Amino acid sequence: MSSASLALAERSAPRYTSYPTAPHFSGEVGPETAARWLAELSPQANLSLYLHVPFCPAICTYCGCHTKALRQDAPLTSYKETLLREIELLAATTPARRVRSIHWGGGTPSMLGPSRLREVARVLGEHFRMDDALEHAIELDPRLVDPALAEALAEAGVNRVSLGVQDFNPHVQKAAGREQPYEVVERCVAILRAAGLTAINFDLMYGLPEQSVEDVIRTAKLAVALAPSRFAVFxxxxxxxxxxxxxxIDEAALAGANERLAQAEAVRETLEAAGYEAIGLDHFARPDDAMAVAARSGTLHRNFQGYTTDAADALLGLGVSSIAKLPQGYLGNIGDTGNWRRAVEAERLPVSRGLAFSGEDRARGAVIERLMCDFSVDFGRVAAAHGFAEDAFDDAVPRLETLLDEGLAELSGRRLAVTRRGRPFARLAASAFDSYLEARAARHSVAV
Incomplete structure (x- = not known):
């Protein structure tokens, strides 16, 4: 790798699961604005629901999620009760009812347990209309899955699960604060399949402390042997x-830019050799999987859950710190449990921050989404489609100079394409179109 490419790999950039990104949300958008936006949704609108459960039995050292350790049962019952009230409050605020997608995240949402999960799913079904093609997904810790939970998930309508695998090497697990033997994941997969839950995603990670290229290859091969439908590799x-x-975490045990790139490429090669298709920056799926089909057809999307086939008109968030995306802008829920609960109990939408889209936000967001999903975009055509001059986003070109000089991207007229070698740098290409980066500084993780 050239010194210029190495410098690029060490630069930070947003993950672009939204645009504008969450650090730029403000308190100028609150409950009143949220209520107005929700009321303006069409009764025919397609909805996606995200439910956040901010609890884990213990905090993994590497984790960057909004969660906290919990070892008592009472707070889970209290959280469930408030979640039910928020569902009722949300349904009373919007005329939209048709749900195409549900996603449970956290934290560890399965900590609610079988009965509470079933109750929340039941109340959702009472207030919203589930589409026949509903995708109902949940994130799971393999160490906490047993037959009773798997059966409850199936009864609640869950039809896709995502397992936090990360790495199968004991020394890496110890350094990252998550010890989870291969046999635990193998048993978890068997339990899920026995309950009829066959659409299984694995999350893997590279760049963890003490992790090597050989470690990520071993992990990928062991994971392939369990035959999940999809992989997300972060x-x-x-x-x-x-x-x-x-x-x-000992920062001296973390890989440098060259090693991170080598690890990412090693995982990619291993999964592609096993028949999985690379999708976007960090996902892989079987060729007949809906996500692979969407990637080939140019209909892949990106939201706060990462890459998705979900094309809903609005994403509504429930629970502490959840984020909603409506046609008018983003809404962010209160980030602490106590204030979130008090807002819901007062029958007030628990929204504490957000951002109203400008026309330019929508256009730049469309450019960034296509770059992140397809690795190419005609940014002049996108500008024109949103009512701007074709040269409206030419200010990005100087910021692309190093990527172009290094052969990591190619520019023909206003069509920008990230090359195969440049795909790990896609976030940097996207950041060239981000008008907020220089205006308001925010700290982000490294781009590769």
Whole structure:
């Protein structure tokens, strides 16, 4: 790798699961604005629902999620009750009812347990209309899955599960604060399939402390042997200024830019050799999987859950810190449980921040989404489609200079294409179109 490419790999950039990104949300958008936006949704609108459960039995050292350790049962019952009230409040605020997608995240949402999960799913079904093609997904910790949970998930309508695998090497697991033997994941997969839950995703990570190229290859091969439908392969984001428990990680044990690139490429080669198609920056799927089909047809999307086939008109968030995306802009829920609960109990939408889209936000967001999903975009055509002059985003071209000089991207007229070698740098290409980066500084993880 050239010194210029190495410098690029060490630069930070947003993950672009939204545009504008969350650090630029403000308190100018609150409950009143949220209520107005929700009321303006069409009764025919397609909805996607995200439910956040901010609890884990213990905090993994590498984790950057909004969660906290919990070992008592009472707070889970209280959280469930408030979640039910928020569902009722949300349904009373919007005329939209048709749900195409549900996603449970966290934290560890399965900590609610079988009965609470079933109750929340039942109340959702009472207030919203589930589409026949509903995708109902949940993130799971393999160490906490047993037959009772798997059966409850199936009864609640869950039809896709995502397992946090990360790495199968004991020394890496110990360094990352998540010890989870291969046999635990193998048993978890068997339990899920026995309950009829066959659409299974694995999350893997590279760039973890003490991790090597050989380690990620071994992990990928063991994971392939369990035959999941999809993989998401994330680079560890070392953000100790945000996730303070990451300060326990020895930074000297973290891979440098060259090693991270080598690890990412090693996982890619291993999964592609096993028949999985690369999708976007960090996903892989069987060729007949809906996500692979969407990637080939140019209909892949990106939201706060990452790459998705979900094309809903609005994403509505429920629970602490969840984020909604409506046609008018983003809404962010209150980030602490106590204030979230008090807002819901007062029958007030628990929204504390957000951002109203400008026309330019929508256009630049469309450019960034296509770059992140397809690795190419005609940004002049996108500008024109949103009512701007074709040269409206030419200000990005100087910021692309190093990527172009290094052969990581190619520009023909206003069609920008990220090359195969440049795909790990796609976030940097996208950041060239981000008008907020220089205006308001925010700290992000490294781009590769």
């Amino acid at each position: 680079g560890y984001a070392h953000v100790p200024w945000f996730a303070v428990h990451q300060r326990l």
